Every structure is written in C-alpha cells, then in structure tokens.
Amino acid sequence: MFVDRVKIRVKAGDGGNGAVSFRREKYVEYGGPDGGDGGDGGDVVLVASKDVQDLTDLYFQPHIVAKRGEHGRSKGRTGRSAPPVVLKVPIGTEVYRIGPVVRAPTPSRYHPAAATAQFDAKAQVGVPYGTKSRRGLPSTGLTEPVTEPTDEERELLCDLVEDGQRFVLAHGGRGGRGNEAFKSSTHRAPREFEYGQPGEQLVAELVLKTIADVGLVGFPNAGKSTLISKITDAHPKIAPYPFTTLTPNVGVLVYEDYTRIRIADIPGLIEGAHAGRGLGHDFLQHIERCQLLVLLIDMAGVDGRKPWEDYRQLLKELELYDPSLVKKPRLVVANKMDLPAAKKNLVTFRRHYRGPLLAISAQTGEGLDKFVLALREAAP
Numbered sequence: 001m002f003v004d005r006v007k008i009r010v011k012a013g014d015g016g017n018g019a020v021s022f023r024r025e026k027y028v029e030y031g032g033p034d035g036g037d038g039g040d041g042g043d044v045v046l047v048a049s050k051d052v053q054d055l056t057d058l059y060f061q062p063h064i065v066a067k068r069g070e071h072g073r074s075k076g077r078t079g080r081s082a083p084p085v086v087l088k089v090p091i092g093t094e095v096y097r098i099g100p101v102v103r104a105p106t107p108s109r110y111h112p113a114a115a116t117a118q119f120d121a122k123a124q125v126g127v128p129y130g131t132k133s134r135r136g137l138p139s140t141g142l143t144e145p146v147t148e149p150t151d152e153e154r155e156l157l158c159d160l161v162e163d164g165q166r167f168v169l170a171h172g173g174r175g176g177r178g179n180e181a182f183k184s185s186t187h188r189a190p191r192e193f194e195y196g197q198p199g200e201q202l203v204a205e206l207v208l209k210t211i212a213d214v215g216l217v218g219f220p221n222a223g224k225s226t227l228i229s230k231i232t233d234a235h236p237k238i239a240p241y242p243f244t245t246l247t248p249n250v251g252v253l254v255y256e257d258y259t260r261i262r263i264a265d266i267p268g269l270i271e272g273a274h275a276g277r278g279l280g281h282d283f284l285q286h287i288e289r290c291q292l293l294v295l296l297i298d299m300a301g302v303d304g305r306k307p308w309e310d311y312r313q314l315l316k317e318l319e320l321y322d323p324s325l326v327k328k329p330r331l332v333v334a335n336k337m338d339l340p341a342a343k344k345n346l347v348t349f350r351r352h353y354r355g356p357l358l359a360i361s362a363q364t365g366e367g368l369d370k371f372v373l374a375l376r377e378a379a380p
C-alpha cells in the first residue's frame with residue numbers, strides 16, 4: 001500500500017489548570033497562597049524522516065490527540081507538561097491547513113467576586129474550584145467541529161523537504177497560573193486561578209510530493225521501469241503489460257565524481273489522465289518538483305500505438321494537469337530501438353518532431369551512456 005495524500009484531524013493538549021491552595025503547617029497561621037501553575041499541553045509535531053516512505057501510518061490513524069498538562073498542586077508545585085506527539089512523515093510532504101484553527105471555548109480565569117454557578121465562556125469566568133459543576137467543563141478530547149471544513153479555506157502551512165525538519169502543527173495550551181501568582185500586599189488570600197489554555201485543533205491535509213531531479217513520464221509499457229533499473233540502484237517490477245508500476249519509484253544515479261541525480265519513475269500516463277483516467281494522474285504530483293522531465297516514447301509502438309501520437313498526447317496530458325509542467329526543460333527519448341519497427345517509426349516521428357532526441361534501448365543498453373550524460377547536463 002502506498003498513501004501519498006491523507007487528511008488528519010489533530011488536537012494539541014490543553015494546559016493544566018492552576019491550583020488554589022493555602023499553606024498549612026503547624027504553628028504557621030495564615031500560611032498564604034501556595035497553589036502552583038498548571039503544566040503546558042503537548043504539541044502535535046511533524047518531522048520529516050528519511051526512514052518513512054509514505055503516509056500509510058497516518059492513513060490508518062488519522063485522529064491525533066496530544067495529552068493535556070497536569071494541573072498545578074499545593075506547595076507551589078507546577079504540573080508536569082505533556083510530551084509532544086511526534087509524527088514522522090516522508091521527506092517531500094506538504095502540509096495544508098483545511099478550515100480554521102480552533103481552540104475550544106473555556107473560561108480563562110476564575111474570580112470569586114464574579115463567580116456564578118455555571119461558567120460563562122464569553123465572560124471568561126470559571127466556576128469555583130472544587131464544585132461539582134466543574135465537571136461540565138469541555139472535555140479535553142477531540143471535539144467535532146460543527147461543520148466539516150471546506151477546501152476553500154485551504155492554506156499551505158509548510159513544506160517538509162529536509163530530513164529532520166520539524167513543524168509544530170498544533171500548539172498545546174499554556175498551563176494556567178495558580179493562586180500563588182495572584183497574591184499582593186493588599187490581596188493576601190487570593191482564590192483566583194487560571195484555567196489551562198485549550199490546545200489548538202485543526203484539520204490538515206498532508207500531500208507527499210516526491211523529491212527527485214528527473215521525472216520519467218511515458219505511456220504504460222514504454223520501458224520506464226526498465227530504464228531506471230538499468231541506470232540506477234532501483235529494482236522496480238518490469239513486465240510486458242501496462243500498469244506494472246503502481247506506485248512511484250525513485251532511483252539514484254551516481255556518477256564517477258559522486259554527483260547524484262534522483263530519478264522518479266511513475267505509473268504510465270494514458271489519454272484522459274488529467275481527468276483521472278488510468279493511474280498516472282494520481283501520481284503526477286510526484287514530478288512537480290523535478291527540474292527535468294524525460295518523455296520516454298516506445299518507438300516500436302509495441303501496443304499498436306503511434307509514437308508521434310504518444311508524444312503529442314503526453315504533452316497534452318501534462319499541460320492539462322498543470323501548465324507549469326510543460327514549461328520545465330524536457331528530454332525526448334526514443335526507446336526500444338533494438339526492435340525493427342522502431343527504425344521505421346523514427347523516420348516518421350522525425351517529421352512530427354524536429355527537436356533534440358535521444359535514441360536508446362533500455363533493454364540492450366544501447367545509447368544509455370549518452371542518456372546518462374545528457375541527464376547530467378540538463379539537471380545539474
């Protein structure tokens with residue numbers, strides 16, 4: 001299974017409440033306030049990692065809730081802060097926010113003078129510490145949004161392109177202050193405290209866009225996987241039927257001077273791919289970052305297609321998906337030149353396309369040296 005797009009719902013931890021407490025000690029009268037502060041709630045953090053290849057983990061676990069901070073305690077003790085929830089994502093993951101970032105409405109501070117039996121979220125006033133109705137406070141779990149956020153409120157938050165890059169997706173709430181923080185020379189027995197700030201919650205979409213320098217595009221069966229397996233360390237499945245490749249493969253081509261070029265092989269494109277036909281469309285996002293596109297054409301027309309039509313069709317599909325794709329530098333490569341039909345077809349192909357072209361045979365290895373050098377010139 002390969003997942004390159006997933007919607008998740010996250011909720012950072014709430015802060016712990018501040019405590020209301022007074023010092024009790026033998027022979028010390030009127031010990032004074034000593035309620036400690038609450039601990040901070042846990043963040044939800046994304047970290048790009050080279051050990052993760054896709055977003056399958058999040059696909060199976062799309063609801064993430066971080067723990068809340070502990071409440072403050074007596075003797076001035078601060079509650080423990082909750083640890084962050086760290087989610088590993090593959091390198092090349094884009095993070096989108098869908099809909100607003102919300103914090104559940106909770107009162108921020110309890111003030112005895114203004115205290116009412118029930119809390120009034122607008123007035124930001126809490127119920128007295130220790131009374132039963134405190135149970136009515138919003139839960140710390142994931143609260144369902146009233147309406148499902150729409151894609152219109154979609155915003156790119158960050159692009160995780162380096163190993164180890166971190167991004168805090170949802171911030172935990174700060175812990176509230178305990179009553180000790182409210183003492184002053186004129187207010188010596190404060191009963192105020194702050195509630196912990198609620199953690200942020202939001203819906204996010206993660207989209208994996210493979211990081212590669214070169215993208216291989218072509219009709220199914222053109223020989224893309226054969227080519228990548230010959231010149232890089234990748235070993236994709238190769239078979240004489242269309243749609244052998246179902247998920248993108250990335251191979252690394254290493255030159256003698258240790259220059260490395262990453263090449264992405266994606267499932268074949270077919271006519272109508274931009275509208276979702278076939279498989280290729282779902283994976284075009286993986287070549288968006290490439291600096292060079294290699295249009296691989298089955299010059300022998302093994303599946304009964306005309307190579308020059310393939311070429312036109314490929315360009316059309318790329319343009320319909322995203323016009324910026326056809327503005328990228330590209331290299332046209334004629335494959336399967338070992339087959340007799342290819343020589344004849346190449347002559348006709350030349351009438352339709354007069355630009356630069358490389359003729360190779362991925363299977364026999366003919367022309368691959370030139371191809372490898374051409375890649376290096378075009379994708380530095």
Ligand SMILES: Nc1nc2c(ncn2[C@@H]2O[C@H](COP(=O)(O)OP(=O)(O)OP(=O)(O)O)[C@@H](O)[C@H]2O)c(=O)[nH]1
Nearest residue numbers: 220221222223224225226240243244245268362363
């Ligand atoms: N004769 C000949 N056959 C080739 C050549 N390159 C690939 N083939 C054959 O073409 C068939 C398809 O090759 P693949 O590498 O799986 O093609 P692909 O473009 O990755 O196909 P999909 O993954 O289905 O999109 C296989 O049977 C290969 O052996 C070539 O240069 N010459």
Ligand SMILES: [Mg+2]
Nearest residue numbers: 224225244245
């Ligand atoms: Mg393939």
